[in-house]
Amino acid sequence: MPRTDALLAEPALLEAQARLGRALVKRAVLGAQARVRAGELAPDLVVDAALASLPATAAGSLHPVLNATGVLLHTNLGRAPLSAAALAALEVAAGSCDVELDLATGARGRRGRGALDALAAAVPAAGGVHVVNNGAAALALVATALAGPGSATGPAREIVIARGELVEIGDGFRIPELLAATGARLREVGATNRVHLRDYAAAIGPDTGFLLKVHPSNFQITGFTSSVSVAELANLGPPLVVDIGSGLLAPEPLLPDEPDAATVLAQGATLVTASGDKLLGGPQAGMLLGSPGAGAQLVERLRRHPLARALRVDKLTLAALEATLAGPPPPVSRALHADPAELRRRAEALAARLRADGLDAQAVASLATVGGGGAPGVQLPSAAVALPERYATALRQPGDGGNRDRDDGRGDGNGNGGRDDGGVPAVLGRLEAGRCLLDLRALPAEADERLYAAVRAVSG
Numbered sequence: 001m002p003r004t005d006a007l008l009a010e011p012a013l014l015e016a017q018a019r020l021g022r023a024l025v026k027r028a029v030l031g032a033q034a035r036v037r038a039g040e041l042a043p044d045l046v047v048d049a050a051l052a053s054l055p056a057t058a059a060g061s062l063h064p065v066l067n068a069t070g071v072l073l074h075t076n077l078g079r080a081p082l083s084a085a086a087l088a089a090l091e092v093a094a095g096s097c098d099v100e101l102d103l104a105t106g107a108r109g110r111r112g113r114g115a116l117d118a119l120a121a122a123v124p125a126a127g128g129v130h131v132v133n134n135g136a137a138a139l140a141l142v143a144t145a146l147a148g149p150g151s152a153t154g155p156a157r158e159i160v161i162a163r164g165e166l167v168e169i170g171d172g173f174r175i176p177e178l179l180a181a182t183g184a185r186l187r188e189v190g191a192t193n194r195v196h197l198r199d200y201a202a203a204i205g206p207d208t209g210f211l212l213k214v215h216p217s218n219f220q221i222t223g224f225t226s227s228v229s230v231a232e233l234a235n236l237g238p239p240l241v242v243d244i245g246s247g248l249l250a251p252e253p254l255l256p257d258e259p260d261a262a263t264v265l266a267q268g269a270t271l272v273t274a275s276g277d278k279l280l281g282g283p284q285a286g287m288l289l290g291s292p293g294a295g296a297q298l299v300e301r302l303r304r305h306p307l308a309r310a311l312r313v314d315k316l317t318l319a320a321l322e323a324t325l326a327g328p329p330p331p332v333s334r335a336l337h338a339d340p341a342e343l344r345r346r347a348e349a350l351a352a353r354l355r356a357d358g359l360d361a362q363a364v365a366s367l368a369t370v371g372g373g374g375a376p377g378v379q380l381p382s383a384a385v386a387l388p389e390r391y392a393t394a395l396r397q398p399g400d401g402g403n404r405d406r407d408d409g410r411g412d413g414n415g416n417g418g419r420d421d422g423g424v425p426a427v428l429g430r431l432e433a434g435r436c437l438l439d440l441r442a443l444p445a446e447a448d449e450r451l452y453a454a455v456r457a458v459s460g
C-alpha cells in the first residue's frame with residue numbers, strides 16, 4: 001500500500017491540493033487506500049481513484065443540477081440560475097473592487113451605486129430604490145421602521161393587511177409571523193376569500209403604521225372572492241406598501257395576473273418590495289422601490305435605519321444584480337419566452353438519439369410552471385423526453401449509486417478528476433403517470449448535449 005504522505009506528494013495530487021486544499025485531497029486519498037485494503041482497487045490505481053473522487057470545487061457539497069422539472073424557479077435548486085453576464089460580474093466583484101469607492105476622487109463612494117442606478121433605470125416610475133438581502137428582509141425593514149416599537153416611531157403601530165393575504169412563503173415561514181417578529185401589530189381585515197375597501201377604511205386610525213398588500217404568489221383563491229385594488233388602497237391615506245413577490249419590474253404579457261413594480265407604483269403604492277431571484281432572474285436580493293416624493297423619502301429613511309446594516313447585501317449580490325438588470329435577458333426570461341414548437345423539436349431530437357442508442361425514450365407534450373412564488377396556476381406549454389420511471393433516481397445521482405456524500409473516496413463518476421467541466425451533472429426530472437419526464441422548458445438549448453450525456457451515463 002503506498003503511504004499517504006507519498007501519495008499526497010504525487011504531482012497530480014499536489015496540484016489538486018493547490019486547488020482544493022490539503023484536507024479534501026487527503027480525505028480522497030484515505031478513501032482510495034481503504035478501497036485498496038478492501039480488495040476493491042488495485043494499488044497502482046490509488047492515485048487515479050483519489051483524483052476521480054475529488055469534488056469539483058472546495059464547496060464539494062454543491063453539485064450542478066440540470067433542472068428538467070419544468071418548474072422555472074425551483075426553490076430547492078436555488079431559484080433563478082444566473083446569466084453568463086452575472087457570472088462574469090461575480091468574477092470581477094470576487095476580488096477587491098470599487099464597491100464603495102469613487103476611483104475618480106479616491107473618496108468613499110455610495111455602496112452598490114451601479115446596482116441601484118440599474119434598478120432605478122429599469123423602473124423610471126420609482127423615485128428611490130434600495131436593495132437588501134431578500135424579499136423577507138425588505139418586509140422586515142419596512143415593518144420595523146414604520147410599525148415596530150422604537151424610539152423613532154414610539155410604541156408599536158399597526159400593519160393593516162387582508163386575511164386572504166397572510167401568506168406562508170415556504171419552509172414553514174409565514175409573512176404574518178415575520179411581521180409580528182419585528183414587534184409591529186397586525187390588524188387583519190376582511191375574510192379569507194373577500195375583503196372590501198370599507199374593511200380597510202374601518203381599520204385605519206391613529207395607530208396605523210401602514211397598509212400592506214401582499215401578492216398571493218404561491219396559491220390561488222377562486223370562486224366567491226374579492227380584493228381591493230392598489231389604486232383604491234392608495235387613496236385611503238396611510239403609506240401603502242405592496243409586496244409583489246416575484247420581482248417583475250414591468251408588465252409581462254405572458255403573465256397578465258402577475259403584478260409588476262412599475263404598474264403598482266403608477267397605481268399609487270408608496271413602496272414596492274420584491275425578490276431578486278424570482279422572475280427577475282437575478283441573485284437572492286430584496287428590492288425596495290419608492291414612489292417619487294413620499295416613497296423616495298421612505299426609501300431614504302429605510303436606507304439609514306440601523307437595521308439596514310444588518311440586512312445589507314454583499315458585493316457579489318450587487319454585481320450579479322447590476323449585470324442582471326443591465327445585461328441580456330437572464331435564463332429565467334429566456335425559459336419563460338421559449339417557443340413551444342422549438343421545445344418540441346429539441347425533445348424529438350433528444351428522444352430520437354436516445355432511441356437510436358436502444359433506450360426507451362419518447363418526446364411528449366408537457367406543462368411547465370413558473371414555481372418559486374410566481375404566477376400560481378399558470379401553465380406553460382412545454383415538451384419533455386419521457387423515460388422509464390427508474391431513471392429519475394439514477395439521473396439525480398449519476399455514477400455513485402446514490403452516495404454522493406459518503407467519505408470512502410469513491411468517485412462521483414465524472415472520470416475526470418471530479419471537475420464539472422464536461423463531467424456528468426445531476427438531473428432533476430419530474431415523475432408523471434409512471435414515467436420520468438425531462439422537461440426542457442427550464443433548460444437552455446445549450447444544455448441538451450449535457451442532458452443527453454447524463455441520460456447515457458446512467459443507462460448502462
Ligand SMILES: *Cc1c(COP(=O)(O)O)cnc(C)c1O
Binds near residue numbers: 134167175274374
Ligand atoms: C417569495 C416571496 C416573499 C419572500 O421573498 P424572499 O426573497 O424569498 O425572502 C415574500 N412575499 C412574497 C409575496 C413572495 O412571493
